[in-house]
Amino acid sequence: MLIPCPWCGEREDNEFTYGGPAQVAYPSDPEAADDASWARYVFFRANPKGKLAERWVHSAGCRRWFNVVRDTVTHQITPA
Amino acid sequence: MIAEAVRRSPFAGYAERFAALSEATGGELTIRVLPFATQLNLRMDPKNLSLVQRISEVLGFGLPVTPNTVGAKGDRRALWLGPDEWLAVGPDGQQDELTQALTSAFNGALGSVTDVSANRTLLEIRGAKARELLAHGLAIDLDPRLFGPGRCAQTLLAKAQVIVERRDESGFVIYVRASFAAYVATWLLDALAE
Numbered sequence: 001m002l003i004p005c006p007w008c009g010e011r012e013d014n015e016f017t018y019g020g021p022a023q024v025a026y027p028s029d030p031e032a033a034d035d036a037s038w039a040r041y042v043f044f045r046a047n048p049k050g051k052l053a054e055r056w057v058h059s060a061g062c063r064r065w066f067n068v069v070r071d072t073v074t075h076q077i078t079p080a
Numbered sequence: 081m082i083a084e085a086v087r088r089s090p091f092a093g094y095a096e097r098f099a100a101l102s103e104a105t106g107g108e109l110t111i112r113v114l115p116f117a118t119q120l121n122l123r124m125d126p127k128n129l130s131l132v133q134r135i136s137e138v139l140g141f142g143l144p145v146t147p148n149t150v151g152a153k154g155d156r157r158a159l160w161l162g163p164d165e166w167l168a169v170g171p172d173g174q175q176d177e178l179t180q181a182l183t184s185a186f187n188g189a190l191g192s193v194t195d196v197s198a199n200r201t202l203l204e205i206r207g208a209k210a211r212e213l214l215a216h217g218l219a220i221d222l223d224p225r226l227f228g229p230g231r232c233a234q235t236l237l238a239k240a241q242v243i244v245e246r247r248d249e250s251g252f253v254i255y256v257r258a259s260f261a262a263y264v265a266t267w268l269l270d271a272l273a274e
Binding site: 007008009011012014015060061062063064 | 161
């Protein structure tokens with residue numbers, strides 16, 4: 001799989017490290033959040049079949065984080 | 081008895097085997113362990129144009145702001161490592177002098193200069209077969225149209241993270257982390273056999 005790094009261009013996936021789904025909103029009022037809502041924030045993810053926004057870091061290259069949208073069925077990547 | 085601190089290249093034990101293999105290929109491929117170099121990690125904001133100007137004056141050439149390119153003049157060069165990160169390379173012994181010159185060029189702007197000379201060790205791979213050898217372990221396209229002289233890339237050579245710099249049409253320099261040197265050396269010798 002080739003992943004498009006916004007700085008270095010397309011590189012093989014073994015140069016990258018996965019950072020989980022992107023756009024997971026931090027609790028708006030963390031002081032008031034109870035255990036259940038923290039658990040939901042920390043552990044619960046949508047796991048869709050289809051397009052998923054993800055975080056990746058070009059760990060063997062320029063070491064910069066970026067977002068892409070990957071289709072979990074076809075692995076087709078479109079820049080976020 | 082006082083022990084004397086002697087600097088030894090991580091590739092030192094392989095120099096002879098490289099030389100012998102280079103001879104065996106009849107000059108089609110030479111691998112040479114390069115001498116120690118001054119290597120400084122430079123971090124700063126490239127959008128601060130007056131700072132880029134001042135740093136460029138210290139280096140003697142324009143700081144490369146295009147991803148994966150190299151700026152060079154004489155024996156000094158700067159490799160793009162990230163949007164706000166560079167590796168300045170020069171002859172050994174200039175560490176303090178260059179660090180001081182670059183630091184004073186900041187003139188209050190945010191940034192850092194760190195001496196990383198002992199971090200990576202340099203290996204030159206040169207000759208008509210150089211590209212073919214490296215292609216055994218590099219996933220990037222080494223075609224001169226995409227990766228010509230003046231280009232560099234951080235990528236994986238076999239399983240080791242390296243910086244590859246194309247010096248000219250047939251010459252590459254790889255910057256290998258000291259602890260990976262033995263692995264890269266044995267991998268290269270093995271790949272040479274193919």
